[in-house]
Amino acid sequence: MNINSNIKYIIGILLLILLPFLINNEYLLHLLIMGGIYTLLVSGLNLIVGYIGQLSLCHPAFFGIGAYTTGLLFKRLSTPFLLNFLLAGIITAIISIGFGYITLRVRGSAFIIMTVSFLHIMHLLVLNEVDFTMGQKGISGIPNINILGYNFNTKTSYYYLILILCLFTLFIIYRLVNSEIGRAWKAIRDNENLAKSIGINVFKFSNFAFVSGAFIAGLAGSIYAYYINYISPDLFLFSITTTLLVMLIMGGKGTILGPVIGAIIFTLLPEYLRFISEWRMPVFGVILILGILFFPRGLFSIKEILSMKMKKKEVSS
Amino acid sequence: MFLQLLINGLVVGSGYALIAVGHTIIFGMMKIVNFAHGELYMIGAFFTFSFVLLFNNYYIGFLVAMVICILIAIFSEKVLFHRLIDEDIMTTTLITIGISIFLMNIVQILWGANPRTIPQPFSEKPVIIGDIFITKPRIFIFFTAIVIIGVLHWFIKYTKTGKAFRATFQNRQAALLVGININYIYTLSYTIGATVAGAAGGLLGMIYVIEPTMGVAAVGKAFAIVITAGKKSIYGAIFIAYGLGVIESLGSGYISSQYKDVFAFIILILVLLFKPEGIFGKKGA
Amino acid sequence: MLKVENIAVNYEETRALKDISLEIKEGEIVSIIGSNGAGKSTTLKAISGIVGLQSGNIEFKDKKINNLSPEEIVKAGISHCPEGRQLWPDMTVLENLEMGAFIRENSESIQKDIQETFDLFPILKGKEKQTAGSLSGGEQQALAVARALMSNPQLLLFDEPSLGLAPQLIKDIFNKIQLLRDEGKTILLVEQNANIALKTSDRTYVIEKGEVVLHGKSEELIENQEVKEIYLGM
Ligand SMILES: Nc1ncnc2c1ncn2[C@@H]1O[C@H](COP(=O)(O)OP(=O)(O)O)[C@@H](O)[C@H]1O
Ligand SMILES: [Mg+2]
Secondary structure, X not given: OOHHHHHHHHHHHHHHHHHHHHHOOHHHHHHHHHHHHHHHHHHHHHHHHHHHOOOOOOHHHHHHHHHHXXXXXXXXXXXXXXXXXXXXXXXXXXXXXXXXXXHOOOOOHHHHHHHHHHHHHHHHHHHHOHHHHOXXXXXXXXXXXXXXXXXXXXXXXXXXXXXXXXXXXHHHHHHHHOOHHHHHHHHHHXXXXXXHHOOOOHHHHHHHHHHHHHHHHHHHHHHHHHHHOEEOHHHHOHHHHHHHHHHHHHHOOOOOOHHHHHHHHHHHHHHHOHHHHHHHHHHHHHHHHHHHHHOOOOHHHHHHHHHHHHHHHHHHO | OHHHHHHHHHHHHHHHHHHHHHHHHHHXXXXXXXXXXXXXXXXXXXXXXXXXXXXXXXXXXXXXXXXHHHHHHHHHHHHHHHHHOOOOHHHHHHHHHHHHHHHHHHHHHHHOOOOEOOOOOOOOOOEEEOOEEEOHHHHHHHHHHHHHHHHHHXXXXXXXXXXXXXXXXXXXXXXXXXXXXXXXXXHHHHHHHHHHHHHHHHHHOOOOOEOOOHHHHHHHHHHHHHHHHOOOOHHHXXXXXXXXXXXXXXXXXXXXXXXXXXXXXHHHHHHHHHOOOOOOOOOOO | OEEEEEEEEEEOOEEEEEEEEEEEOOXXXXXXXXXXXXXXXXXXXXXXXXXXXXXXXXEXXXXXXXXXXXXXXXXXXEEEEOOOOOOOOOOEHHHHHHHHOOOOOOHHHHHHHHHHHHHHOHHHOOOOOOEHHHOOHHHHHHHHHHHHHOXXXXXXXXXXXXXXXXXXXXXXXXXXXXXXXXXXXXXEEEEOOHHHHHHHOOEEEEEEOOEEEEEEEHHHXXXXXXXXXHOOOO
């Protein structure tokens, strides 16, 4: 990274810090907070989909597990935020280790199906184990976050919390992707057999990416539970998977900033396209199809595609 | 109780068999991981529902709905699925998920989300043998499925086009080299696979509630069946489909009905752990 | 009978054929030799229409065929017996043969030809109902050749028929190929086994890296110093 782009990032972060004062609009702030939560989710999903190249469709389950861990801990034991938050991440990670240990032995369609089934089964469990989870009714009355006496009772406070969490997560992911680990991930994605033959433990590295993504989703779920004060089995719906995929694909999988861009745009866009209300999901379906067909590297690859075409022309002429 | 559950299971299995046969054909022939397959089941049910009301006759309504399914299948194969042949699994999965969401929600908008069932043409009086109790639509579903599977078997086994179909399924390049028009075979395969799934919808819709989201669970089952059977085994998929129907039925009778959808997943995990090539699959295939 | 003029073929980014020209006259056996990856199979695939041309021209019996589909090319009278046999493993021997005659309509003459097949390849006799996958290597190669004959071709393309066969079986297959020529078929033969290719054919093209580097009468090439060193290992 050169100084020039460092300055760009610093200006960007400053802008983000000043944003609540600039917009002064509660609803927009709410959308940005949701965009931040989606950023966490999509960035985590990106690890397995974008860097390992395995399509996981159960990511909302980890979000839901994090949220339910938080909700239930609060309901049953009234434990404090920091503990709930960490436990949400850890329990989610442990469950994902178990699941990944079984399923990441297989690639392709079998893995994809196992992930859908897992999401479906978690949904069934949360719906049916009413004594434990309160079933369809969900868990309400989760209080605002309270850290050492400071009460998060404004949108602005949540905004900064999410902002810090996002920046921190993205920084970690950035470091990971540009380390030996990230190189191993990409080697697996590009050619699994080749990766194996040069001694990369595909199973171990795939699991690590999967579990890291789940851990982040668990933390995001915890924050979500505190922010919305209410959780329900709807967190485990496949439509959330779809939303995450649209964000990831359109933003650009296998990049650091792609998930951020995708998450923000596809949180804001539907809200500002309210006139399409009931057409939202069919439109998402079409966007997904067209996105994959025409922008396999994400919307913001247009520039890259154009420049690549030019290069090709140069070579051939 | 046992016999009753067994028979119920075979009826459910008939539906699974029809859906899974189509899925195996599309998966084995075109290598497409088709997440939108369940939506054909769903569309088959909805069109049957509407046409049965329109013509006030189940049989005519069902046949007209199947014609519509065939047209939709041909159209979608030519426009979209044909491009997906041999694409990597991530691409096909994501695109077919897109199609699935699109169709599901379009149906939801056009027909509304309230659950309904297809009016059935039989008398309400069930057939009672000893202490077993079978409603007439169930008997009809079971035998219609057998007839469809039988016709499919005859077609694949004995007709020239059916042999060309098998040839393309087993070795595409060899099929090209003897002059088989494989594009035609692809369109045909997709159409057969999709329409058979549609037929399952038109049949099972008499005994189950139909709703726009019904395809999602169906495609999950179809995948579990196809992978359990071994991906390229059409007859294996049929066998596993009936087996799964029976297991689910027994499982919900003796263990828990809320979790009947979990059995397919457990079987799938066991197969992937202990026989990853599938029960009827060949190693290395 | 067949004229291939300056064809080039790409597989996505990689160029498999740069510039190949060759010609085969009616009744000839012509062979193509060259090392692994030279573009031999691709040349045959281009002729039978399963890969497209980047540039160049292919004529069969004075008609341009490079825009035809594989189906139309089979109908025109070219049959391609592919590398690695490519049988349908779960179909029976009989079904494999029937499918070889896919483009033909008259079922009586097809049945007659199937009977003749078993006379020409006695090792397949009594195995009609067995699946192709259950046959031995030699039987499979015989079936592959027999299947290619079922479309009643005038020109036969053979891709490495000796692959994976024991010496005696190789001899058998090449005897059959010569027999086919005596019956009036024209044959284009691709081989890595240069020795047997040169001995069986009238003329030979040597290709390397997608280009013809040498061609001439087989009996002359067999004496050529370069050919001897590189392809015959002498
Ligand atoms: N399906 C394919 N995709 C990409 N490259 C291919 C494909 N088939 C062959 N090639 C490449 O084209 C070249 C020629 O291959 P081929 O015609 O099979 O050679 P030969 O038959 O002489 O061994 C080789 O470099 C090979 O790697
Ligand atoms: Mg070759």
